[in-house]
Amino acid sequence: MATISVAVPRKGRPLEAVLERLAARTGEQALADDVISTLRYEKAITKGTQETETPIYERLAAYSDSDDPHAPEYTLLRDSRAGLPRRVVFDSLTVPVGDHDLRLVGREEPFRALRKHEFALGFDSADLVLEEVVALDPDPLSDIGAVNGRIDPRDTDVRVVNGLGDTVYHTLLATPAVVDGDLDRSFVEGYAGPLCVSPRYERLVEAVLGTRATEDVSFCYPAASETEEEAIADAGVGVYVTVTGSTARDHGLVLGERLFPSETVLLENRRELTSAEAGLKEAFSPVETELTVR
Structure with missing residues (x-):
């Protein structure tokens, strides 16, 4: 079974939105809940609202101690809070989707990873797209559906596919x-x-x-x-x-x-997209109440 890698954030609301959408399409709700609850617990420890006597490296080892190839993996990231504590964040997860294995790969900035042609598909906040590549115009940009029209094709091959509704x-x-x-x-x-x-x-x-x-x-x-x-x-x-x-x-x-x-958006690098990856986009297609970029 071929593996398709998709870049996702390492933590936060955008990653949770991706996991929830994937759970809705594959039925892997327990797996998504496990990752989300683990990362929320680790965030609480980093913020000081949760206490534990277990050292961070022992917690990391416990989270990753599995022979299951579809078990989630985690890594450590230096947090920006006072003292720069190490924080457990998402690293990767492989889930069967149709005829392929979908591998979610944690990246600090998935959008930039797509811009560098490291991935064909990825998820990131729409904010980052506006901060980096949309052209400034006298008229306002009011919805995600208009974002692609403001991206200079000479600047990047990345485009917005649709939002995930975590608005x-x-x-x-x-x-x-x-x-x-x-x-x-x-x-x-x-x-x-x-x-x-x-x-x-x-x-x-x-x-x-x-x-x-x-x-x-x-x-x-x-x-x-x-x-x-x-x-x-x-x-x-x-x-x-x-x-x-x-x-x-x-x-x-x-x-x-x-x-x-x-909102969290699905992004594609059109130069890197294969037919298999294009077909995989259906797993993250929006429900009727959500916006699809044309």
């Missing part, structure tokens, strides 16, 4: 003292002043608002000691990823327009 949104937020009326893209077009964003999202925000709307704004960023909501409350206006918006409201912020979905 949260980059949302406009503001204090009541600043916004008078609808808090949407048209408000930003008439606004001049600071706009608070996470540092790595400046280019993304320019893409989803459009360069015409951001001509008179000055980007500012949260200080190391601040949460995003605190920083936006100080600046007056900002863009941040929200789920329910409850934390933003706790800081006195008004929730405005949902600008763009922060």
